[in-house]
Amino acid sequence: MKFAVNLPRIGKLERKYVNDTIDSNWLSSNGYHTKIFEKKISKYLNRKYAIAVQSGTAAIHAALKACDITSKDAVITPNYSCISNLSCINQLNAKKIIVEIENETLGLDFKELKIAWKKYKPKVVQIVHVYGHPARDTLKILNFCKNKKIKVIEDASESLGAKIGKDKVGSFGDISVFSVRSEKMIGCGEGGVILTDSKRLFEKLKLICSRHAPFRDKNDPYWKKYYISGEGYNYLMPHLLGAVSRAQIEKFEKEILNKKINVGKVYRKIFRGSDQYQFVPKLIKNTKPVFWLNAIYLKNLSKSKIRNLGYYLQKKNIEVRSGFWPLNQLNFFKSFYVNSQKESVTDKIFEKILVLPSNSNLKEKDIKFIKKQIDFFLKKNL
Ligand SMILES: *Cc1c(COP(=O)(O)O)cnc(C)c1O
Numbered sequence: 001m002k003f004a005v006n007l008p009r010i011g012k013l014e015r016k017y018v019n020d021t022i023d024s025n026w027l028s029s030n031g032y033h034t035k036i037f038e039k040k041i042s043k044y045l046n047r048k049y050a051i052a053v054q055s056g057t058a059a060i061h062a063a064l065k066a067c068d069i070t071s072k073d074a075v076i077t078p079n080y081s082c083i084s085n086l087s088c089i090n091q092l093n094a095k096k097i098i099v100e101i102e103n104e105t106l107g108l109d110f111k112e113l114k115i116a117w118k119k120y121k122p123k124v125v126q127i128v129h130v131y132g133h134p135a136r137d138t139l140k141i142l143n144f145c146k147n148k149k150i151k152v153i154e155d156a157s158e159s160l161g162a163k164i165g166k167d168k169v170g171s172f173g174d175i176s177v178f179s180v181r182s183e184k185m186i187g188c189g190e191g192g193v194i195l196t197d198s199k200r201l202f203e204k205l206k207l208i209c210s211r212h213a214p215f216r217d218k219n220d221p222y223w224k225k226y227y228i229s230g231e232g233y234n235y236l237m238p239h240l241l242g243a244v245s246r247a248q249i250e251k252f253e254k255e256i257l258n259k260k261i262n263v264g265k266v267y268r269k270i271f272r273g274s275d276q277y278q279f280v281p282k283l284i285k286n287t288k289p290v291f292w293l294n295a296i297y298l299k300n301l302s303k304s305k306i307r308n309l310g311y312y313l314q315k316k317n318i319e320v321r322s323g324f325w326p327l328n329q330l331n332f333f334k335s336f337y338v339n340s341q342k343e344s345v346t347d348k349i350f351e352k353i354l355v356l357p358s359n360s361n362l363k364e365k366d367i368k369f370i371k372k373q374i375d376f377f378l379k380k381n382l
Contacts, residue, residue, distance in 0.1 A: 266364050
């Protein structure tokens with residue numbers, strides 16, 4: 001596709017660190033580039049601890065596991081999100097409580113969360129920042145959960161660098177997770193990160209991610225290495241990917257973030273002035289989005305028209321995507337759904353949006369070209 005939804009920015013620095021890694025003859029977990037990556041991303045997000053893992057999904061799974069989620073527990077997840085959140089709750093056989101989102105930033109709706117809490121008494125609430133926009137009700141949800149002693153897992157996979165006030169997303173949850181697969185804000189191929197400020201959770205997470213095999217103890221340098229005290233997974237990030245991740249976090253602010261933000265701003269400038277198009281999520285006070293993806297809401301178009309527009313743009317070499325399929329409509333998962341309103345916000349978003357090319361190479365003329373193609377389709381009523 002000429003205009004891709006997203007593209008990684010990989011270059012000299014990545015090559016240099018990957019070459020180092022090969023020269024070091026250590027390709028496995030706990031490599032030094034990986035450790036530097038963990039230090040840098042935890043510093044960037046103002047968190048005490050970070051663990052680099054093999055995917056965002058692995059990060060979510062380990063986070064739920066560290067919160068001791070079992071089949072006796074309920075976990076709340078927003079209806080509009082990457083499938084990983086729901087499928088990880090499923091993997092732990094816990095009760096899946098899907099809760100409706102608000103229509104501004106497409107985050108978990110605090111009002112609906114309170115209703116869900118009364119009925120299901122969840123042990124964990126997942127919040128997700130969608131398409132690079134901090135979820136509107138984040139602070140209210142955090143406060144509520146703190147009072148009720150509910151753990152919050154914050155999924156900021158799509159929003160590295162976004163802020164609420166002065167604080168970056170990924171700094172709020174008891175545990176926060178990011179995906180660093182190649183099409184996220186930074187990426188190493190397939191990878192993820194788990195962050196926390198709690199030493200207890202960090203140590204637990206580290207065990208869960210390394211087959212629950214303890215690290216060599218200073219007082220006992222070898223004997224207890226294979227004494228396993230719980231169920232663990234082999235989730236730690238290998239060194240080659242740690243090398244790429246380190247390069248990505250080092251160049252993130254100067255070479256990636258500003259370009260992504262600029263693409264988002266140019267979209268909003270070029271599409272301004274027509275009430276045909278609205279961008280979702282909306283811009284709200286006191287938050288700084290990073291525009292991971294730019295999506296337009298086409299309120300006057302039917303679902304089938306929007307689908308045809310999507311096919312039309314694909315044919316013009318403009319890559320587009322649908323929204324996330326509403327999780328409560330995925331019949332494979334037997335879940336509980338909470339929505340006090342007549343309509344589902346997620347449903348409306350899913351039916352009426354089109355995700356447009358958002359890669360950081362896009363220039364103003366490219367975005368003008370994309371708009372021209374959309375205008376043409378609408379004018380000709382194709
Ligand atoms: C991409 C993404 C994930 C999954 O991450 P992977 O690295 O693909 O496993 C989870 N949550 C959100 C919000 C995502 O966007």
